[in-house]
Amino acid sequence: MSGWLAIAGLGPGAAELVTPEVTATLARATDLIGYAPYVARVPERAGLIRHGSDNREELDRAALALRLAAEGKRVVVVSSGDPGVFAMAAAVFEAVDGGDPAWRDLDIRVLPGISAMFAAAARIGAPLGHDFCAINLSDNLKPWELIERRLRLAAQADFVIALYNPLSKARPWQLGRAFELLRKELPETVPVVFASAVSDAKEAVETVTLREARAERANMRTLVLIGSSRTKLIERGNGRSFVYTPRSAGVVP
Numbered sequence: 708m709s710g711w712l713a714i715a716g717l718g719p720g721a722a723e724l725v726t727p728e729v730t731a732t733l734a735r736a737t738d739l740i741g742y743a744p745y746v747a748r749v750p751e752r753a754g755l756i757r758h759g760s761d762n763r764e765e766l767d768r769a770a771l772a773l774r775l776a777a778e779g780k781r782v783v784v785v786s787s788g789d790p791g792v793f794a795m796a797a798a799v800f801e802a803v804d805g806g807d808p809a810w811r812d813l814d815i816r817v818l819p820g821i822s823a824m825f826a827a828a829a830r831i832g833a834p835l836g837h838d839f840c841a842i843n844l845s846d847n848l849k850p851w852e853l854i855e856r857r858l859r860l861a862a863q864a865d866f867v868i869a870l871y872n873p874l875s876k877a878r879p880w881q882l883g884r885a886f887e888l889l890r891k892e893l894p895e896t897v898p899v900v901f902a903s904a905v906s907d908a909k910e911a912v913e914t915v916t917l918r919e920a921r922a923e924r925a926n927m928r929t930l931v932l933i934g935s936s937r938t939k940l941i942e943r944g945n946g947r948s949f950v951y952t953p954r955s956a957g958v959v960p
């Protein structure tokens with residue numbers, strides 16, 4: 708039997724948010740590859756070999772997946788959320804691009820998943836209802852100056868901004884710096900949503916204003932959504948609010 712490689716998104720965490728396509732593909736796999744906590748989300752079964760690895764080993768992981776598929780194995784590489792959003796799909800194609808020319812003709816498929824920004828947005832309403840962008844706040848793979856430039860220009864263009872990887876032990880100051888910069892570009896009243904561990908037992912979702920936003924509210928599993936100047940709150944009787952961005956933008960801010 709000829710091998711194949713599927714790069715699959717496991718969604719934000721809850722089992723019911725894994726797509727049937729991903730579940731069916733995992734059931735046919737011989738080899739499962741990914742960052743160890745994501746591999747652990749897939750139930751063990753006989754005949755499935757698990758290759759969990761450390762977070763920073765994306766290209767090695769991609770090359771292993773391609774080698775195994777070339778040997779005839781049925782390989783699934785897993786990412787959280789969607790595999791094409793700051794995750795393994797790009798790493799696999801980078802490995803194909805620079806690797807063994809035979810890898811180009813392998814059966815490679817990307818299976819979409821629910822990205823954290825969509826799961827987080829759905830929890831509080833429709834903040835992504837008009838134009839938006841996603842920025843990875845990690846400066847591991849790009850210079851911090853580039854991140855600041857993109858934040859400033861995104862705010863000036865009045866996009867809603869989804870911030871992935873807001874902080875970690877090794878990157879403790881970046882989110883606070885981002886808030887300082889954004890306060891110079893946007894009204895301090897725009898809503899900021901901290902959505903942590905969405906769809907897990909530890910889920911916590913909180914909306915504050917940009918003036919009140921503090922980096923300490925975030926952790927490694929937080930998606931931070933910064934509203935545009937048009938993003939609105941609908942106050943509710945239970946003290947919680949819906950957050951939404953109207954679908955039209957009438958004037959240039």
Ligand SMILES: C[S@@+](CC[C@H](N)C(=O)[O-])C[C@H]1O[C@@H](n2cnc3c(N)ncnc32)[C@H](O)[C@@H]1O
Pocket residue numbers: 719720786787788789790791792793794821822823824827870871872873902903904905906907927928929930931
């Ligand atoms: C390396 S990125 C992977 C993104 C993933 N491919 C996706 O589409 O969601 C990891 C970041 O995604 C966000 N994230 C992942 N799962 C999340 C969840 N359940 N709740 C909130 N944010 C999450 C956090 O910002 C975290 O730092």
